[in-house]
Amino acid sequence: MNFGLRIAGKRNPDEPVALRNRPHGPAGGFGGLQLNMSKHHESVLAKEILQYLNLREGGLIVDGTLGNGGHAELILKNTAPGLRVLGIDRDKQAIERAGERLAPFRNRVTLVHGNFGDIKNILKKADVMNVDGLLLDLGVSSPQLDSAERGFSFMRNGPLDMRMDSTQKTTAADLIVKLSDEELALVIKEYGEERYAKWIVRAIRKAQEQNPITTTLQLSNIISGVTHTPRPAKIHPATRTFQALRIAVNDELEHIKSALNDSIEILRASARIMVISFHSLEDRIVKNFFKDEEKGCICPPRLPMCACGHKARLKIITRRPITPASEEVQRNPRASSSKLRVAERVYV
Numbered sequence: 001m002n003f004g005l006r007i008a009g010k011r012n013p014d015e016p017v018a019l020r021n022r023p024h025g026p027a028g029g030f031g032g033l034q035l036n037m038s039k040h041h042e043s044v045l046a047k048e049i050l051q052y053l054n055l056r057e058g059g060l061i062v063d064g065t066l067g068n069g070g071h072a073e074l075i076l077k078n079t080a081p082g083l084r085v086l087g088i089d090r091d092k093q094a095i096e097r098a099g100e101r102l103a104p105f106r107n108r109v110t111l112v113h114g115n116f117g118d119i120k121n122i123l124k125k126a127d128v129m130n131v132d133g134l135l136l137d138l139g140v141s142s143p144q145l146d147s148a149e150r151g152f153s154f155m156r157n158g159p160l161d162m163r164m165d166s167t168q169k170t171t172a173a174d175l176i177v178k179l180s181d182e183e184l185a186l187v188i189k190e191y192g193e194e195r196y197a198k199w200i201v202r203a204i205r206k207a208q209e210q211n212p213i214t215t216t217l218q219l220s221n222i223i224s225g226v227t228h229t230p231r232p233a234k235i236h237p238a239t240r241t242f243q244a245l246r247i248a249v250n251d252e253l254e255h256i257k258s259a260l261n262d263s264i265e266i267l268r269a270s271a272r273i274m275v276i277s278f279h280s281l282e283d284r285i286v287k288n289f290f291k292d293e294e295k296g297c298i299c300p301p302r303l304p305m306c307a308c309g310h311k312a313r314l315k316i317i318t319r320r321p322i323t324p325a326s327e328e329v330q331r332n333p334r335a336s337s338s339k340l341r342v343a344e345r346v347y348v
């Protein structure tokens with residue numbers, strides 16, 4: 001059901017490249033955080049998004065992570081009819097839900113089932129050269145986490161799936177089978193910052209000798225058997241492994257890097273890019289990208305004059321990441337690890 005909203009097609013989905021580039025840091029992780037069983041998703045840092053987006057009367061904002069359409073609705077409600085939103089999500093169900101929610105704004109909205117890592121092509125197909133803002137609210141939505149059949153949750157039994165885009169071929173269950181022991185341990189260690197990665201892989205392989213691992217609870221129970229600690233843990237033992245597999249299945253970090261690189265080409269002068277991240281792997285990529293793009297000349301200091309010709313392309317608006325107020329975290333615990341970074345396109 002799309003209520004007359006334009007829903008564009010998508011190209012073939014990307015398959016995960018679990019080990020193409022290793023991440024550089026720890027993951028705080030909310031990969032398996034449990035939330036209320038509902039189709040509701042409370043938009044994180046909503047007030048701050050409106051405050052920093054620097055909205056104009058008209059123009060086009062791209063919401064690269066449309067989800068339930070919460071941020072998009074907020075933007076549309078708070079702007080004049082001249083402003084339009086192009087919403088992208090790799091999850092078809094999200095596009096449908098957002099379509100219903102944004103129906104009152106149908107003349108101002110275009111919805112695309114696609115990947116924000118492919119943003120340049122998506123805009124090209126929509127005949128758009130430049131945009132006036134780009135919002136990325138990374139990770140998964142509450143409806144995705146809460147639906148047992150999507151396989152993101154270690155608390156709800158379902159198929160070991162974890163694909164944000166259900167048209168993609170490789171699921172988490174497939175990945176466990178396809179990767180070698182070393183590759184799987186590396187994924188769990190790097191994307192989950194899990195120190196028991198090798199032991200977990202050993203236990204997975206032992207369990208696979210008896211039965212294939214096809215469900216979330218099967219995997220969760222195997223991990224719980226390995227990471228048994230004398231003191232009660234702050235997080236469920238499967239949290240880190242589930243986060244790692246989710247990142248690998250959806251190749252999340254590579255798509256973030258692509259979208260950031262492409263943002264330089266698509267943002268108009270003074271247009272802003274705003275990224276909400278939920279763990280340090282994501283946040284570090286955003287922080288370093290903004291820092292690198294803010295630099296002018298990058299020649300070694302010993303050179304008498306600039307030979308690189310490098311110019312700053314972004315100005316950082318939030319020197320420190322914006323975090324949610326305590327009331328927001330109390331109301332919506334999922335917001336607790338969120339960090340918003342904002343930068344503005346400059347042409348010098």
Ligand SMILES: C[S@@+](CC[C@H](N)C(=O)[O-])C[C@H]1O[C@@H](n2cnc3c(N)ncnc32)[C@H](O)[C@@H]1O
Binds near residue numbers: 044088114138141
């Ligand atoms: C945290 S939710 C966004 C919630 C939304 N901002 C709201 O207020 O309702 C993240 C959404 O981004 C989508 N997503 C994650 N990575 C994506 C990617 N590379 N391309 C497109 N969508 C992506 C997920 O499917 C999910 O629906």
